[in-house]
Amino acid sequence: MPLFYNKEVRVFKTSCGPYDNNAYLIVCPQTAESIIIDAPMWPDELLEEAKGTRVKAILITHNHQDHLAGLKEIVQATGAPVQAHCEDASALPVPPTTLVKDGDTITAGTITLKVVHTPGHTPGSVCYVVGNHLFSGDTLFPGGPGKSNSPQDLQQIIKNITEKLYTLPDDTFLLPGHGQDSTLGVSKEEYRIFAQKSHPADLSGDVLWLES
Numbered sequence: 001m002p003l004f005y006n007k008e009v010r011v012f013k014t015s016c017g018p019y020d021n022n023a024y025l026i027v028c029p030q031t032a033e034s035i036i037i038d039a040p041m042w043p044d045e046l047l048e049e050a051k052g053t054r055v056k057a058i059l060i061t062h063n064h065q066d067h068l069a070g071l072k073e074i075v076q077a078t079g080a081p082v083q084a085h086c087e088d089a090s091a092l093p094v095p096p097t098t099l100v101k102d103g104d105t106i107t108a109g110t111i112t113l114k115v116v117h118t119p120g121h122t123p124g125s126v127c128y129v130v131g132n133h134l135f136s137g138d139t140l141f142p143g144g145p146g147k148s149n150s151p152q153d154l155q156q157i158i159k160n161i162t163e164k165l166y167t168l169p170d171d172t173f174l175l176p177g178h179g180q181d182s183t184l185g186v187s188k189e190e191y192r193i194f195a196q197k198s199h200p201a202d203l204s205g206d207v208l209w210l211e212s
Contacts, residue, residue, distance in 0.1 A: 002027075003175075003181075004133065004173065005029075007029060008029070008110070008111070008131055009026060009027070009028065009029070009111055009130060009131055009133070010026070010027040010028075010029055011024060011025070011026055011027075011133060011175070012024065012025040012026075012027070012046075012049045013175065013181075014043075014045045014046045014049065016040035016041060016042050016043050016045070016046060016070065017040040017041030017042050017066060017069060017070070018041070019040070019066045019178065020178050020179055021038065021040030021041070021066050021067060021177065021178060022038070022040075022175070022176065022177055022178060022179070023036065023037065023038045023039065023040055023043060023046045023070075024036070024037040024038065024135055024175065025037075025046060025049050025050055025053070026108070026111060026113070026130060026133075027053050027108075028108050028109025028110050028111045030109055030110050031054075031108075031109030031110065032052065032053045032054060032109070033053065033054045033055075033056050033108040033109035033111075034050060034053035034054065034055050034056065034108055035055070035056055035057050035058075035059060035106065035108045035111070035113065036050065036055055036057070036058045036059065036074060036078070036080070037059045037061065037128060037135050038059070038060060038061055038067045038137070038177060039058060039060065039067065039068055039069070039070045039071035039073075039074045040066060040067055040068075040069055040070050041066070041069035041070050042070065043070035043073055043074050046070075046074070047073075047074065047077050047078075050077075050078060055078040055079075055080040056080060056081075056107075056108040057080055057081055057082075057083055057098075057106055057108070058071070058074055058075065058078070058080050058081070058082045058083070059083050059084075059100075059106065059113070059128060060082065060083065060084040060088070060092065060096070061125060061126055061127065061128070061135070061136075061137025061138065061139075061177055062085075062088055062121060062122040062124060062125040062126070062137055062138060062139075062177075063084070063088035063089075063090075063091035063092060063122055063124060064122065064138065065091075067137070067138075067177060068091075068092060068093055071092065071093050071094050072093055072094055075094050081096075081097035081098060082094050082095070082096045082097055082098075083096055083097065083098040083099070083100050083106065084096045084099065084100065084124065084126075085099065085100055085101065085117060085124035085125070085126050086099040086101070086124065087119065087122070087123035087124030088122055088123065088124025088125070089124065100115045100126060101115065101117065102115060102116060102117035102126075103115065103116075106128075111130055112130065113128045113129065113130045114128065114129045114130070115127075115128060116128070116129060116164050116165065117160075118136075118137075118139040118140075118157065118160040118161070118164060118165065119156055119157070119160065120139065120145070120146070120148060120153050120154070120156040120157025120158075120159075120160055121137070121138045121139055121145075121146035121147060121148065121153075121157060122138075125137060125138065125139050125146075127139055127140075127164075127165065129168065129172075132168075132169065132171060132172045132173060133172070133173045133175060134165065134168060134172050134173065134174055134175060134184065135175050136165070136174060136175065136176045136177070137176070137177040138176070138177045138178070139157060139160065139161065139165070140161050140165055140174065140176065140187065141174075141176045141177075141178065141179060142174060142176065142179070142180055142181070142182035142186070142187065143190065143208050143209060143210070144190075144194075144206075144207050144208040144209045144212070145157045145158060145161055145207055146177075147205060147206050148204045148205060148207070149204065149205075150204050151201060151202050151203060151204045153204060154203060154204045154207060161191070162191070165184070166184065166187075166188050166191070168184055169184070170183065170184055170185030170188065171183060171184075171185060172184040172185075174186075174187055187209075190209035190210055191209050193209060193210060194209040194210070194212065199212065
């Protein structure tokens with residue numbers, strides 16, 4: 001069953017592999033053309049959901065291997081081209097057909113996804129927006145940003161979250177690369193509390209808006 005379903009878009013969410021990775025199938029109800037976001041290990045359920053659709057693209061949010069372990073299998077099953085940001089492309093097990101950049105759009109049927117470049121978790125991390133759905137990869141989770149390797153990376157990811165993602169409406173669905181979903185309104189309020197507190201200069205790693 002779809003996670004979200006209306007006349008404009010159907011969104012299927014599947015947890016794959018041992019790290020609770022989310023993979024998403026976005027389907028145009030009018031044309032049955034579809035797009036896959038991320039390619040974790042053990043994508044059998046994702047591929048079963050994709051049957052009966054025409055997969056137009058496989059979009060990668062970033063180059064960590066837990067999001068890529070099923071990529072070869074998905075490409076073999078669908079024949080769809082792979083798209084990723086140039087900063088992360090070299091680590092992919094299948095070379096991307098297209099390199100995306102901030103502001104690009106990708107279409108399937110009547111669906112248009114916008115690319116939002118959000119470095120910080122990795123240099124080439126990207127999010128994808130379609131309608132009121134934000135596919136945030138490991139850039140933003142319910143509760144906080146993705147893991148950062150340095151204070152500079154944390155500041156970069158926070159800057160991208162606040163200046164690019166938090167400009168979206170509060171009722172935007174937040175659909176991350178792992179775990180449960182939420183809405184941006186909830187995330188914005190949690191960040192407001194975080195921003196009012198003082199933090200050590202070396203803060204990085206796994207940061208939570210309400211606990212860090």
